[in-house]
Amino acid sequence: MPYRLLLVLTCLSLWLGGCSTGYAPVSERSLSGGAKEPAPNTYRVKKGDTLYSIAFRYGLDYRQVARLNGIDKRYFIYPGQTLRLKASAPATQTASRPGAPATPAKPPSSGRTNTTTAKPASGRDGKAEPAAGAVRWHWPHSGKIVLAFGRGQPANKGIDIAGRKGEAVKAAAHGEVVYAGNGLLGYGNMVIVNHDKRYLSAYAHNSRIFVREGDKVKAGEKIAEIGKTGATRSMLHFEIRRDGNPVDPLRYLPKR
Structure with a gap:
């Protein structure tokens, strides 16, 4: 077979294979649309x-960001405010401007702790393990998993669950x-739902x-409906973050 024809057929095969799933893994990007x-x-x-949401985007502990900026436990921020995200950054004025519209983070009464890295987290022996007496998790949707944690490029930070538009998305735990x-x-x-001092869950x-924001939800309560905003197919992208780090939800969700 001529080399040029073989090259064309190979490229066509790769292109078709790459398009067969109709899905592009979630990648966190800034509001400017960059990587x-x-x-x-x-x-x-x-x-x-x-x-x-700022802490989630960058994998930071929201309480640490609050401390860096002198923000009290109401966690109010306002558009146009400059926040320090690293301790080495120059100090900025963070007190609310007179008359400025405030944007509350509405923290749960129990608080929440994240860490300062956005890489998929691991626990003992490289595996994330639920803590004793931790959150009681439930499946947010009953569909089939179409992309597992850590798969894809960039690596998936949660699991992707197939579903039809309009089907219920349920809270995976009280929070x-x-x-x-x-x-x-x-x-x-x-x-994003805050469950205790360590765990967040996200439904995309x-x-x-x-x-x-500020609503209290119970496990199994309908909080949204399946869609494909930000994706190329209808599905639920579900994440669990432990101390701010993405962890494999299958290590926490009950077996089925």
Whole structure:
């Protein structure tokens, strides 16, 4: 077979194979649409941001960001405010401006701890393990897993669950909604729920969201509907973050 024809057939095969799934893994990107990068020294707050969404984007401990900026436990931030994200960054003025619209992060009464790295986390022996007496997890949707944790390029930070548009997305555990919006590109319409001092869960690509920041939710409660915002197929992208780091949800969800 002529070399040129063989090359064309090979490229065509690869192209078809790459398109067969119709899915592009979630990649965290900044609001400017660029590729995910390490946290900058400072961040300028945009409309719709909360302290939680900023911390989620960069894999930071929201309480650490609050301490760096002299923000009290109400966790109010406002558009245009410059936040320090690293201790080495120059100090900035963080007190609320008179008359400035505040954007509360609405933390749960129990608080929440994240870490300062956005890489998929691991526990003992490289495996994330649920802590004794930790959150009781439930499946947020019953569909088939179409992309596992750590698979794809870039590596998937959660699991992707197949579903039809309009099907219910349920809270995976009791907690408080700390973000509901579409400000994190690559996630579409997303809900983040804070469960205790260590765990967050995230539900992305929703067509509709039925909760607001500050709402208390129970395990199994409908919080959104399946969609494909920020994706190329209808599905639920589900993450669990332990101390701010993405962990494999299958190590926490009950077997089925």
